[in-house]
Amino acid sequence: MRLVSFIPPAGSTARAGVLLGDAIIDLAAAAALISEEAAAAQWDMLSLLRGDHPDATIAAAADIVQAVINVMGGADPSEAPLGEFNWHEGLTIGDTALVIPATQVRLVAPLPQAVSLREFDALADEHTVMMRRAAGYWVGDRNWPAFRFASHTTILGPDEPIELPMTEPLDCGMALGCVIGRAGRDIMPEDADAYIAGYLLVNAWTIRDPLAASLRPRDRATSLGPWLVTPDELEYYRDDDGRLMLELRLRLNGRELARANTALMRWSFAELIAFASRDTMLYPGEVIVSGVATGGCLLDLHGDDGPWLRAGDEVVIECAELGQLRSPVGLGLELE
Secondary structure (H helix, E strand, O other), X not given: OEEEEEEOOOOOOOEEEEEEOOEEEEHHHHHHHOOHHHHOOOOXXXXXXXXXXXXXXXXXXXXXXXXXXXXXXXXXXXXXXXXOOOOOOOOEEOOEEXXXXXXXXEEEOOOOOOXXXXXOOOOOXXXXXXXXXXXXXXXXXXXXXXXXXXXOOOEEOOOOOEEOOOOOOEEOOEEEEEEEOOOEEOOOHHHHHHHEEEEEEEEEEEEOOOOOOOOOXXXXXXXXXXXXXXXXXXXXXXXXXXOEOOEEEEEEOOEEEEEEEHHHOOOOHHHHXXXXXXXXXXXXXXXXXXOOOOOOOHHHHHOOOOXXXXXXXXXEEEEOOOEEEEEEEEOOOOOO
């Protein structure tokens, strides 16, 4: 499934949904197809991941999707070209639409309220790690996983603008993330995949301050999205070591700056989860970030002197299997 969070027409609160073809199944509205208990549950993404209600889980979301397909007569619109037919018209319970055209809603970050962000440095090659370390920026150890906690209080979604700092340079950061879907502690690598609810694209926005004594970046915000893709959809892309073989691309104003294949991660997500859970609990809604890919930030491409992002720029991270995470850059109010 491709799980999304969206603001419905004339709505103001994010709801959980599933992207199907060119439309979105409103899980809260369509839950009545499977049970009255599910229809009474809270259907936002964090509640779904935590399983706050026994009838509102990822497994229940899959049941709802199948129920909608059954109402349609068994045809799966995700297998047809987008816009080929308006299959979603007329799917209602009373006056409530079960399925809404994607063009009529606003997608927000799949997980608008991340519990935490742990940023590793697993997607940078050893040369890049050494270059970043020599420049004074934080990197993990080259021999085993290490992470830092990034700020999780400013989460942005697809097409949501990132505001420039008033005076300091802003950098982007192409990465892959997984979202924890089960609580666990001291998780073994061979068991860790069962704790992953899904994968999504990550843009780690950082303020570069070459005058700071440590030269460490400061978090500006993190963009997530556009979808949270459940692991079953990506099994075909696993290599023999359990790594996903996904190609990420970074574009600035339409020009490709970098590509990275996640098969080159120095540690798999299972190994990162095992490390992160040593002597501590991981909870649903926590995000494990691969770290910025080699060449996936302007620091890698240009060094400490930039050039950096400017107002009017457009940064796009894309992956054929995970969608397109587009971010306009602009001037405006401070985010902090």
